[in-house]
Amino acid sequence: MAWFSKSKSKKENKSSDIWIKCTKCENHIFKEDWHNNLNVCPKCNYHSKISAYERIGLILDSGTFDEINISIYPADPLGFVDAKESYKDKVAKTRKKTGLNEAIVTGTGEINGIKVVVAVMDFRFMGGSLGSGTGEKILQASNYSYDKKIPFIIFSASGGARMHEGILSLMQMAKTCAGIARLDERKVPFISVLTDPTTGGVSASYAMVGDLNIAEPGALIGFAGRRVIEHTIKQKLPDDFQTSEYLLEHGFIDFIANRSEMKNKLYQVLSFYNR
Amino acid sequence: MNKKETSVSDMEEMLEKLKAMTDTKDSDFAEQITNMEKLIESKKKNIYSNLTPWETVQIARHHKRPVLDDYIKLLFTDFIELHGDRRFGDDRGLIGGFAKIDGQPIMLIGHNKGKNVDENVIRNFGMAKPEGYRKALRLMKLAEKFNVPIVTFIDTPGAYPGLEAEERGQAEAIARNLVEMAQIKVPIVCVVTGEGGSGGALGIGVGDSILMLSNSIYSVISPEGCASIIWRDGTMAQKAAEALKITASSLKELKVIDEIIDEPLGGAHNDYPSTVKSVKNVVLKHLKKYKGNSESKLLKKRFEKYSNIGVFNK
Numbered sequence: 001m002a003w004f005s006k007s008k009s010k011k012e013n014k015s016s017d018i019w020i021k022c023t024k025c026e027n028h029i030f031k032e033d034w035h036n037n038l039n040v041c042p043k044c045n046y047h048s049k050i051s052a053y054e055r056i057g058l059i060l061d062s063g064t065f066d067e068i069n070i071s072i073y074p075a076d077p078l079g080f081v082d083a084k085e086s087y088k089d090k091v092a093k094t095r096k097k098t099g100l101n102e103a104i105v106t107g108t109g110e111i112n113g114i115k116v117v118v119a120v121m122d123f124r125f126m127g128g129s130l131g132s133g134t135g136e137k138i139l140q141a142s143n144y145s146y147d148k149k150i151p152f153i154i155f156s157a158s159g160g161a162r163m164h165e166g167i168l169s170l171m172q173m174a175k176t177c178a179g180i181a182r183l184d185e186r187k188v189p190f191i192s193v194l195t196d197p198t199t200g201g202v203s204a205s206y207a208m209v210g211d212l213n214i215a216e217p218g219a220l221i222g223f224a225g226r227r228v229i230e231h232t233i234k235q236k237l238p239d240d241f242q243t244s245e246y247l248l249e250h251g252f253i254d255f256i257a258n259r260s261e262m263k264n265k266l267y268q269v270l271s272f273y274n275r
Numbered sequence: 276m277n278k279k280e281t282s283v284s285d286m287e288e289m290l291e292k293l294k295a296m297t298d299t300k301d302s303d304f305a306e307q308i309t310n311m312e313k314l315i316e317s318k319k320k321n322i323y324s325n326l327t328p329w330e331t332v333q334i335a336r337h338h339k340r341p342v343l344d345d346y347i348k349l350l351f352t353d354f355i356e357l358h359g360d361r362r363f364g365d366d367r368g369l370i371g372g373f374a375k376i377d378g379q380p381i382m383l384i385g386h387n388k389g390k391n392v393d394e395n396v397i398r399n400f401g402m403a404k405p406e407g408y409r410k411a412l413r414l415m416k417l418a419e420k421f422n423v424p425i426v427t428f429i430d431t432p433g434a435y436p437g438l439e440a441e442e443r444g445q446a447e448a449i450a451r452n453l454v455e456m457a458q459i460k461v462p463i464v465c466v467v468t469g470e471g472g473s474g475g476a477l478g479i480g481v482g483d484s485i486l487m488l489s490n491s492i493y494s495v496i497s498p499e500g501c502a503s504i505i506w507r508d509g510t511m512a513q514k515a516a517e518a519l520k521i522t523a524s525s526l527k528e529l530k531v532i533d534e535i536i537d538e539p540l541g542g543a544h545n546d547y548p549s550t551v552k553s554v555k556n557v558v559l560k561h562l563k564k565y566k567g568n569s570e571s572k573l574l575k576k577r578f579e580k581y582s583n584i585g586v587f588n589k
């Protein structure tokens with residue numbers, strides 16, 4: 001594939017219908033191969049982002065997903081306007097472009113016949129940021145888990161809090177964790193799956209407090225941004241800093257699982273749940 | 276210090292000179308002094324009732340603003356500091372221990388900002404590390420065991436963004452506190468006294484009553500940080516401070532906090548005794564509210580409180 005990386009020409013742009021360039025190893029992969037491999041690079045095992053519904057398709061038994069709270073979408077509590085546009089317009093555009101109402105899809109389904117409640121974040125919706133609607137959907141999903149005593153699984157993919165909702169966004173960290181805290185009362189398992197990226201306020205709330213924390217390979221997981229840290233400590237950080245592998249080594253992840261084996265791993269773990 | 280404050284402080288300086296002249300010479304400036312005092316008072320009133328969010332940020336970060344040390348000395352008695360998280364070390368940026376307020380025993384936990392460079396180097400400017408949040412949790416569990424309410428004082432630019440903090444699980448430490456604080460079986464009263472810096476503030480900020488001093492701020496991100504991300508320009512901080520709605524009155528409107536504690540005219544840094552008195556009265560009022568509540572009622576109400584935070588469409 002070396003001939004491709006030599007010239008970043010128009011040819012390459014035209015061929016982008018057929019090829020995907022891996023952002024990690026920079027190899028060009030046939031789009032079809034890329035998708036058949038679940039958006040994972042066949043050359044370097046880089047797990048790129050996938051949409052919430054694609055992930056649900058990979059995890060839940062076909063035809064078992066029952067979505068809840070599909071109609072919740074962001075309001076604009078601060079009347080926030082950034083350099084280019086208002087939050088309201090940004091939300092409208094994003095909803096139209098992604099077909100999603102919020103940065104998370106929630107519902108119930110089955111994993112090899114075991115009933116679960118899932119909440120799956122979608123990075124395409126404003127970087128998977130945690131807004132009021134996102135928080136509400138997570139809380140309601142965990143409440144459903146609590147009421148029915150069904151295991152709860154969250155798949156995180158998020159840059160953190162949603163600045164456009166200011167302090168209300170920060171408070172969603174406390175709100176979601178209050179819901180998760182209740183699950184212990186009833187001995188309901190909560191599994192957190194961390195995918196690329198899981199950072200900021202999402203890492204510092206529900207994503208890091210699973211009974212099990214499971215990560216996809218090579219995901220960026222951390223609290224503060226790399227640049228902020230480098231600026232603070234005035235030194236370069238190691239290359240593997242804030243990766244799944246780094247977190248595993250430091251004791252914050254139970255194990256790393258490839259996307260292709262995630263469903264089976266979740267099933268294996270849940271099959272130990274004896275209630 | 277902002278421009279408006281400077282003009283007041285110039286006037287105050289002049290007033291002092293007038294007073295000094297009255298003391299040293301026989302001449303009597305009584306009338307001028309009274310007039311000057313009135314003028315300063317009205318000017319202050321005018322300034323402090325019309326602060327922009329960015330001006331509020333400056334006051335919240337004022338180097339003379341009372342910090343935890345001051346409250347420990349002036350508001351509480353019998354403080355016994357308890358050190359260490361029993362896992363890694365003792366964070367000087369976030370401290371705690373038993374204390375009494377108006378004779379009532381409580382567990383006091385707070386960010387430990389200093390007032391000069393030497394203090395701030397040791398205390399890391401009140402930016403806590405994982406061991407700080409884990410110590411806080413240990414002390415909250417202890418409060419639960421001893422059956423004393425918890426009072427937290429929040430004043431931090433944010434959780435410490437460093438290599439070691441990440442390595443030791445800054446995210447996990449804060450997240451764990453959010454989960455545990457939702458279920459701690461004694462009343463928790465949180466007071467934002469200066470800067471409520473994002474997750475670093477929230478890590479000791481989940482409770483039954485959330486209070487804010489009138490010139491304090493509480494934000495998901497610093498105005499500077501927001502400006503550099505959204506406007507790609509750190510100098511837009513002033514604009515970001517407005518857009519983010521970070522003042523006590525905004526947070527009250529958004530139903531995130533329960534009560535605003537009024538600061539004396541000129542801000543907390545101009546009058547410690549009055550500030551301490553207001554804080555004490557309001558904290559006592561809120562502690563009283565939860566006295567005699569059953570554990571289950573307390574936790575149910577706390578859960579409802581957080582369930583209701585947020586604005587979205589359906």
Ligand SMILES: [Zn+2]
Binds near residue numbers: 026
């Ligand atoms: Zn690759």
